[in-house]
Amino acid sequence: MSNSAEHVFPLRSPQHTAGSSAAAATLPLEPPGAAIVDDQALAPSRHTTTEAETRLRRRYAAQRRFKAYGILAIAIAVASLVWLLVTLLANGITAFQQTYLRLDVTLDPALVDPRGDRSEASIRDGDFGAVVREALRSRFPDVEGRGPLRSLFGLLSEGAQFDVRDKVLADPSLIGTRQKMWVLASTDVDMLRKGFFERTADGGGGGRLNAQQVAWYDALEASGDLELRFNRRFFTNADSREPEMVGILGGVVGSFLTLAVCLVLCFPFGVAAAVYLEEFAPKNWFTDLIEVNINNLAAVPSIIFGLLGLAVFLNFFGMPRSAPLVGGIVLALMSLPTIIIASRAALRAVPPSVREAAYGVGASKMQVVLHHVLPLSMPGMMTGSIIAMAQALGETAPLLMIGMVAFIVGIPQGLTDSATVLPVQIFMWADNPERGFVEKTSAAIIVLLAFLLTMNALAIFLRKRFERRW
Amino acid sequence: MENKIPSLQAPFSTPASVVVPNEPPSIVARNVNVWYGEKHAIKDVSIDIYRRQVTAFIGPSGCGKSTFLRVLNRLNDIIEGCRVTGKITLDGDDIYDPRIDVVQLRARVGMVFQKPNPFPKSIYENIAYGPRIHGLTRTKKELDQLVERSLRRAALWDEVKDRLNEAGTALSGGQQQRLCIARAIAVSPDVILMDEPCSALDPIATAKIEELMDELRREYTIIIVTHSMQQAARVSQRTAFFHLGDLVEVGSTEQIFTRPQDKRTQDYITGRFG
Numbered sequence: 119m120s121n122s123a124e125h126v127f128p129l130r131s132p133q134h135t136a137g138s139s140a141a142a143a144t145l146p147l148e149p150p151g152a153a154i155v156d157d158q159a160l161a162p163s164r165h166t167t168t169e170a171e172t173r174l175r176r177r178y179a180a181q182r183r184f185k186a187y188g189i190l191a192i193a194i195a196v197a198s199l200v201w202l203l204v205t206l207l208a209n210g211i212t213a214f215q216q217t218y219l220r221l222d223v224t225l226d227p228a229l230v231d232p233r234g235d236r237s238e239a240s241i242r243d244g245d246f247g248a249v250v251r252e253a254l255r256s257r258f259p260d261v262e263g264r265g266p267l268r269s270l271f272g273l274l275s276e277g278a279q280f281d282v283r284d285k286v287l288a289d290p291s292l293i294g295t296r297q298k299m300w301v302l303a304s305t306d307v308d309m310l311r312k313g314f315f316e317r318t319a320d321g322g323g324g325g326r327l328n329a330q331q332v333a334w335y336d337a338l339e340a341s342g343d344l345e346l347r348f349n350r351r352f353f354t355n356a357d358s359r360e361p362e363m364v365g366i367l368g369g370v371v372g373s374f375l376t377l378a379v380c381l382v383l384c385f386p387f388g389v390a391a392a393v394y395l396e397e398f399a400p401k402n403w404f405t406d407l408i409e410v411n412i413n414n415l416a417a418v419p420s421i422i423f424g425l426l427g428l429a430v431f432l433n434f435f436g437m438p439r440s441a442p443l444v445g446g447i448v449l450a451l452m453s454l455p456t457i458i459i460a461s462r463a464a465l466r467a468v469p470p471s472v473r474e475a476a477y478g479v480g481a482s483k484m485q486v487v488l489h490h491v492l493p494l495s496m497p498g499m500m501t502g503s504i505i506a507m508a509q510a511l512g513e514t515a516p517l518l519m520i521g522m523v524a525f526i527v528g529i530p531q532g533l534t535d536s537a538t539v540l541p542v543q544i545f546m547w548a549d550n551p552e553r554g555f556v557e558k559t560s561a562a563i564i565v566l567l568a569f570l571l572t573m574n575a576l577a578i579f580l581r582k583r584f585e586r587r588w
Numbered sequence: 589m590e591n592k593i594p595s596l597q598a599p600f601s602t603p604a605s606v607v608v609p610n611e612p613p614s615i616v617a618r619n620v621n622v623w624y625g626e627k628h629a630i631k632d633v634s635i636d637i638y639r640r641q642v643t644a645f646i647g648p649s650g651c652g653k654s655t656f657l658r659v660l661n662r663l664n665d666i667i668e669g670c671r672v673t674g675k676i677t678l679d680g681d682d683i684y685d686p687r688i689d690v691v692q693l694r695a696r697v698g699m700v701f702q703k704p705n706p707f708p709k710s711i712y713e714n715i716a717y718g719p720r721i722h723g724l725t726r727t728k729k730e731l732d733q734l735v736e737r738s739l740r741r742a743a744l745w746d747e748v749k750d751r752l753n754e755a756g757t758a759l760s761g762g763q764q765q766r767l768c769i770a771r772a773i774a775v776s777p778d779v780i781l782m783d784e785p786c787s788a789l790d791p792i793a794t795a796k797i798e799e800l801m802d803e804l805r806r807e808y809t810i811i812i813v814t815h816s817m818q819q820a821a822r823v824s825q826r827t828a829f830f831h832l833g834d835l836v837e838v839g840s841t842e843q844i845f846t847r848p849q850d851k852r853t854q855d856y857i858t859g860r861f862g
Contacts, residue, residue: 401668471705475768477663479718479775480695489717490707 206567210560216349216362217308218300219273219338221253223282227294230283236290244286246279250301257343258334269331273338275302277351277363300347305362305554307335311346314553324553352561356529357543361554364547366562368529372442372522372537373511373569375530379446380453380510385503387450388457392499395458396465397487416455423452424519432520439521440536448516453506460502464495497584504577508570514541540566614639614779614809615660620674622655622664629655633674633835635828637779642801642810644824644841646817648856651830653813654702657781660811661697662690679778695722698772702784704764706756706771711748714756714767715739718775734774742770743800762793769800773808780804782812786819798823817857821845829853 164170227234230244251271255261261270278301285299286292306326309315315324322328327335338344355365399405427448431437437444468491476486517523522538523546530537538546540562547559613636622630630652637643645653655664662683664670676683683693695718706714715735718724725731735752739745744766748759756767765785772780782801786794801810801823814820820827821841828838829852837844837853848854 469705471701471703472707473666474663474699474701475705475707475771476717477666477694478661478699478701479721479771480691480693481717481721482691485721489721494708 206560206563210557210562210564212312213352213557213561214349215346216351217303217311218281218345218347219254219278219303219307220298220300220343220345221250221257222296223249223253223299223301224256224296225249225282225286225293226252230286231290231293236293238287241283241287241290244283246283246286250274250278250282253299257338266330269328270334272327272331273304273307273334275304275362276360277302302351302362303344305360305552306331307344308362309553310335311339311344312557314557352558356527357525357538357546358527361550361552361558364555364558366540366543366565368526369538369540369543369562370565370569371529372445372526373539373541375442375533375537376445376449376517376522376539377507377511379443379533380449381503381507383447383450384453384457384506388454388503389461389499391454392458392461392465393487393492396462397491398483412455412458416459419515420452420513421515421519423448424516426451427516427520438534438536440524440526440538441534442530442537442539443533444520445517445522445537445539446533448520449510449513452513452516453503453510456506456509457499457503460506461495461499464498464502465491467498468494497581500580500584501577504573504580508573511539511569511573512541512566514539514545517542518545540569611639613637615676615678617656617660617676618674620656620659620672620676622652622659622673623671624655624667625669629833630659631833633830635835635838637809637811638826639809640805640807641826642805642812642824643826643828644820645811645813645828645830646815646820646856647830647836649815650832652833653828653830654783656830656835657783657811657813660779660781661694661699663694663699665690695775696777697779697781698775698777700765700768700772700780700782700785703788704761704768706759706764706767708755708757710753711739711756711759711767712752714771715774718771722775724776738770738774739767741773741804742766743796743803744770760793762789762796765789765793765797766800769797769804773804777808779809779811782810784813784815787815794819817845829856831856 226249229249230246231240232243232245233240251274254270254274255267258270261267281301282299285297303311306315306324310317310323310327310332315327317323317332318325320329321332323332323335335344351363352365354367355363356368358364395405395408427444431444431447432439472490472494473486476490481489517539523542524536524538525546526536526538528535544559544562544566547555547562615635615637617636618634620630620633621628633652633656645657647653658664659672660676660678660683664672672684678693678696681688707717709717712735715738716731719731719734725734736745736749739748744763747763748754748767756764759767765788769780769785786797789797798819801812804810805825812820812824824841826838827841827844829836829844829848829850831852837848837850839849844853845857848857854860
């Protein structure tokens with residue numbers, strides 16, 4: 119009885135078993151009776167009872183539930199993102215193509231070159247509208263009367279004449295010849311071609327095209343004289359009244375100029391403020407007050423900054439309305455708190471050992487900051503700044519207040535030119551009831567998202583690159 | 589006191605002239621008190637530190653030995669709410685005199701920290717940084733020579749001479765600590781403070797650093813804070829025992845470890861508390 123009890127050690131876990139057998143292999147067995155094996159040692163461990171196993175199972179179940187919640191949250195987020203992107207792409211991808219008509223254009227010298235000297239000025243004075251209308255009329259010669267002609271010319275866009283003019287400007291020797299040219303169709307034709315207009319029972323389309331126009335459309339399409347071509351205008355034009363002629367270049371250039379002003383102002387000021395507050399400022403009630411205010415400013419609704427810009431920069435300083443300069447200043451005011459907070463966090467993340475090391479070799483405070491702390495915190499500061507810039511890029515409300523919501527057909531050439539920015543452009547197009555603007559709005563959003571993605575990718579790239587160097 | 593018992597210095601096999609200084613002390617601290625806010629971290633400490641000796645500060649954790657070390661190069665200045673009273677002189681200059689330039693002081697009193705903390709720069713830049721900011725060299729060639737000399741003195745040159753442009757942080761822990769010592773030497777300080785320089789190192793790296801300290805004390809005054817009493821006994825000539833902010837006892841290492849005067853010292857070195 120006592121002999122067998124010596125071998126009934128409570129060995130349960132596999133490691134324990136392995137360990138004991140390994141020990142048994144190398145160590146001589148203890149003499150019988152030396153090992154103290156009393157009743158307590160033989161009692162089962164508190165961690166192997168049925169109750170304990172139930173507790174363990176409950177713990178694992180809780181862990182699995184916790185993981186499931188996380189996965190669910192991620193799934194919902196990804197699904198919303200996918201839904202957004204799919205909707206945008208479905209609505210907007212068609213905007214990158216536009217419907218064009220192929221016409222036999224007779225370039226009558228009397229119309230296209232009124233002065234007869236083939237100079238650029240003369241060609242710019244030419245009546246290309248008449249040329250295009252004549253070409254379309256010759257395609258359908260049996261159309262007579264004021265009403266039907268108006269319907270026929272309704273197939274053409276206002277921009278059709280510029281397609282012809284640009285070709286002639288590029289090659290004046292075309293004057294007097296007959297050419298096949300692709301010219302821009304009106305937005306209604308475009309919508310019918312892209313399937314956004316339903317054909318109605320009376321033979322018309324989408325309530326905007328009459329039966330006659332749809333018949334001409336079918337005739338043009340049947341002969342291959344109507345097709346979707348790449349929409350170059352979308353990337354080279356600014357705003358327009360006609361949805362088939364709008365472009366985002368004006369908004370892109372406006373955004374770029376505005377953000378350039380914003381970055382030049384808020385990065386140096388933000389970093390300088392953060393360095394002073396974090397490294398040099400005494401800790402007293404005044405700096406605490408400043409810190410609280412900076413944190414509060416980061417949460418102030420952006421339209422308040424717009425009102426400030428309107429009151430101070432436009433009304434008091436008399437700066438130009440709708441200008442990227444003022445937009446940039448307003449956005450800089452808005453981004454400054456974000457950049458200061460991000461920069462202070464980056465400075466605080468620099469390990470104290472680096473500061474101590476620098477102080478230890480006799481660096482002055484400024485040298486410690488400039489030579490060691492600032493370079494180490496730069497990746498964090500740049501990441502914070504780019505995220506603030508991305509936020510500024512998407513900002514609309516403050517810019518509305520300073521007049522950047524204006525209808526501007528020109529591409530801004532400088533900081534004081536009237537301009538608009540991408541999100542405001544999207545806002546204005548979304549406001550427009552015409553069906554043609556719906557796809558343009560979505561397309562502009564796609565472009566804006568592409569810009570944001572590029573900026574965030576740049577932030578990641580900069581962070582990785584500088585982290586590797588230091 | 590300690591110079592009256594030369595026979596006891598024999599086992600340490602150090603030249604008597606080093607253990608028994610005839611010259612005035614390099615650092616003289618009198619009635620030094622340090623507060624961190626309300627906490628009285630150092631209480632009325634007076635101590636003399638001699639040239640060309642290793643002085644060890646020992647004591648249980650939180651006894652103020654590291655604090656006192658940082659008082660000596662005014663590194664406590666950068667800690668918010670730290671207040672120091674009393675008088676400390678380095679070669680006769682009061683280091684807390686407002687006219688003393690703290691940057692200059694830290695050039696005279698170098699420091700090696702507990703955790704190796706090379707700058708996240710190349711090995712060369714780590715050494716060259718101090719001389720450069722203090723304007724110690726005029727030409728690139730001089731700087732190169734200074735870097736080489738410092739690395740040689742820190743017994744690191746042979747290991748890194750072919751990769752001076754690699755990051756200092758890529759070295760092993762022991763090499764990093766020697767790099768930090770080389771960085772401190774490069775500024776030509778009078779005193780080198782070492783705050784538990786071996787606590788993060790393995791025994792082989794520790795042995796190298798200890799060997800180095802023995803070498804370096806020919807030229808520098810070295811003060812080392814250590815938790816290892818064996819280390820204090822091995823490397824130091826004088827030992828100071830701190831307890832709860834008090835300097836309990838200071839004397840030759842040999843005397844502290846063989847005939848401590850105070851009960852607390854005896855309890856500590858025999859491992860009864862701490």
